[in-house]
Amino acid sequence: FLFVILSVTTTHNYQTTATMFRFFTVLLLLNFANPLSNPPTLRRRTFVSSILQTAVLPLVSSSSSAAAEGPVDATTVGRNQCITDPSPSRTTVTCYGHILSLPNPLPPDYPIPSLSKISANENGVSTSSIKVPSKFTPPWSYSTSTSDATKAWSSLVTYVNSMEGCNLIQTVEGDKWSYMHVTFPTSFPVVEVSANNAVPEESKDDLEFLLRADDGIVLVRSSSRRSIFVYPLQQQVGDKDSNRK
Numbered sequence: 001f002l003f004v005i006l007s008v009t010t011t012h013n014y015q016t017t018a019t020m021f022r023f024f025t026v027l028l029l030l031n032f033a034n035p036l037s038n039p040p041t042l043r044r045r046t047f048v049s050s051i052l053q054t055a056v057l058p059l060v061s062s063s064s065s066a067a068a069e070g071p072v073d074a075t076t077v078g079r080n081q082c083i084t085d086p087s088p089s090r091t092t093v094t095c096y097g098h099i100l101s102l103p104n105p106l107p108p109d110y111p112i113p114s115l116s117k118i119s120a121n122e123n124g125v126s127t128s129s130i131k132v133p134s135k136f137t138p139p140w141s142y143s144t145s146t147s148d149a150t151k152a153w154s155s156l157v158t159y160v161n162s163m164e165g166c167n168l169i170q171t172v173e174g175d176k177w178s179y180m181h182v183t184f185p186t187s188f189p190v191v192e193v194s195a196n197n198a199v200p201e202e203s204k205d206d207l208e209f210l211l212r213a214d215d216g217i218v219l220v221r222s223s224s225r226r227s228i229f230v231y232p233l234q235q236q237v238g239d240k241d242s243n244r245k
Contacts, residue, residue, distance in 0.1 A: 075229050078119035091229045094202040102172045112177045115210055115221040123239035124223030137244060139217040149213035153178045176213040186224050187242035202226050205243060
């Protein structure tokens with residue numbers, strides 16, 4: 001009887017069911033191995049009631065909580081502000097999170113910000129993804145060209161904004177650091193252009209730069225907003241290293 005209850009309440013976890021069955025069996029054997037101090041029926045009722053309160057009910061409660069939270073979607077885990085568009089052949093996920101949003105002008109003594117990592121289910125590279133080689137790109141050093149951080153930053157801003165398809169979103173200059181956020185049309189997968197040749201917001205790559213004057217380096221993060229996962233294995237379509245380039 002008790003094993004049936006455990007099987008029903010823990011079907012999502014066979015290891016838990018097996019463990020609880022062994023636990024039940026051992027306790028049952030120990031119970032009937034003891035000298036008879038109470039009538040058998042009373043002892044069995046007390047035993048079952050004890051197990052229900054200490055083992056089964058907590059499992060039912062935890063199962064209900066897990067069901068209420070819902071399953072984790074592997075295509076969006078680790079990402080923020082995502083929109084999922086499923087179809088019979090693929091799932092398209094568009095995310096707008098993990099981009100720095102800085103006040104402008106900055107309040108006094110505003111700390112140096114940091115760029116986000118790249119999630120495993122996201123196309124892109126970042127200097128912050130030091131533990132994942134496929135998502136890591138090294139910082140840029142401008143010391144070989146100039147020791148003047150202001151000059152280096154001005155040259156970078158001018159060059160990036162002269163590139164075809166660049167759209168400047170934000171530039172912020174703090175105390176010994178500078179930040180820039182621009183977007184470019186996604187190179188791959190191919191961007192669907194509207195009738196008026198406008199690039200949809202979901203078909204853009206976000207490119208961020210963070211210059212740290214004291215270190216003489218520029219940190220960078222480039223990521224695609226849209227990720228495509230094809231069935232049946234939910235395999236992500238890569239970007240052919242377009243973000244790295």
